[in-house]
Amino acid sequence: MSYFIFDNIHSKEMNLRIAHVGSQGIVRKSTFADVEIVSDRSARRTEPYQYGRRLAPTREISMEIFHAHGGEFLYYERETIGEWLFGRADNHILTILDQDMGNKNYLCRLTRPEVIMLGGRVIGWRFTVTSALPYSFTDIIETSYEINDSAFISFHNLNQIEEYLWPEIEIEMLGDSTSILIQNENDNNRIFNITDIRQGETIYVDNDRRMIKTASGDDLFNTFNLNFLRFNLGHNRLFVSGSARLVFRNRWKKAIGAF
Secondary structure: OEEEEOOOEHHHHHEEOEEEEEOOOOOOOOOOEEEEEEEEEEOOOOOOOOEEEEEOOOEEEEEEEEOOOOOOOOOHHOOOHHHHHHHOOOEEEEEOOOOOOOOOOEEEEHHHHHHHOOOOOOEEEEEEEEEOOEEEEEEOEEEEEHHHHHHHEEEEEEOOOOEEEEEEEEEEEOOOOOOEEEEEEOOEEEEEEEEOOOOOEEEEOOOOOOOOEEEEOOHHHHHHHOOOOOOOOOOOEEEOOOEEEEEEEEEEEEEEOOO
């Protein structure tokens, strides 16, 4: 059964898990949103043409949570859980923990709660996850490379949202290298280039927020070409010049309703 984290509090602390009570007892419940297939059928064709998917416009997911040990919730426990989960005026991160498929994270509010009762006892809640974004996102993924002078490397952008991925990069300069160049052949040969770097420097680049920091405190904006690194969907072939250890950090965005 799935546990979850909401607003940095683990559901185990509240004796809660995600489940669904069916005719065969407690079974696991899907947390995918509904999806409609957009299709058309010609007059003489038995199989329809399928053009894609239309996701639910409100980006809502139904969810049910129950006592993790099959018990009931007392009055003070119900009040504590209700204050924690429901009635929030702003969005918080909900993480669905899944060891098999990977964790899914939503920026959301939990709305329309209903108490679930059995034999006069409160055993759980049914509610709606209302996402502020058209996607969920994974935990942070790290991809590392070590470059000796120069090399070609590959990076696969597994996003399901049709937009650029702007990763965070940690660059540890090796040997006597004082410059780093990254050219993306799958982005019209766009070049990310920083020169006049202190030997042995460590550089932190947040390409999405357009920020650069160094371990030494040096300001590198004057020697940076301002082409922050980005990745197209799918395969990206990169040429890297400069001896360095590179670490890319990012989260994959998964379309809500995608399988």
